[in-house]
Amino acid sequence: MGAKRRIREKEQREKRRIAVERIDTLFTLAERVFPYDRELANRYVSIALAVQQKARIRMPRRWKRRYCKKCHSFLVPGVNARVRLRDGHVVIKCLECGYIMRYPYIREKKERRKCSSG
Numbered sequence: 003m004g005a006k007r008r009i010r011e012k013e014q015r016e017k018r019r020i021a022v023e024r025i026d027t028l029f030t031l032a033e034r035v036f037p038y039d040r041e042l043a044n045r046y047v048s049i050a051l052a053v054q055q056k057a058r059i060r061m062p063r064r065w066k067r068r069y070c071k072k073c074h075s076f077l078v079p080g081v082n083a084r085v086r087l088r089d090g091h092v093v094i095k096c097l098e099c100g101y102i103m104r105y106p107y108i109r110e111k112k113e114r115r116k117c118s119s120g
C-alpha cells in the first residue's frame with residue numbers, strides 16, 4: 003500500500019515539474035514572439051495559465067509579473083506595462099487594459115537594485 007502511495011506522490015511531483023517546465027517554455031515563447039505578434043504572445047500566456055490551473059501549482063516567480071491578471075496580456079515593461087516602485091511595492095500597470103497590480107517589494111532584491119534593469 004505504502005509503495006503505491008509513494009508512486010502516486012512521485013507521479014504528482016513529476017506532473018508538477020512538467021507543468022512548470024511547460025509554463026517556462028510558453029512564457030519564453032511569448033517573450034520571443036511579442037515584438038512582432040502580441041496576439042500570439044497572449045495566446046501563449048493563456049495556455050500557460052491553463053497549464054498552471056490544471057496542475058494546481060504556483061506561477062513560477064520569474065513569470066508572475068509578466069502578464070496582466072485581468073486581461074492576461076503578456077507584459078513587457080516600458081512597452082505595454084508601466085512599472086513603478088511605491089511604498090515598498092512594485093506597482094505594475096497594464097497599458098492594454100489599465101489594470102493595476104501591486105506586489106510587495108522583496109527586501110533581498112533591494113541590494114541588487116543598482117544592476118537590475120527592471
Ligand SMILES: [Zn+2]
Pocket residue numbers: 070071072073074075096097098099100101
Ligand atoms: Zn490588462
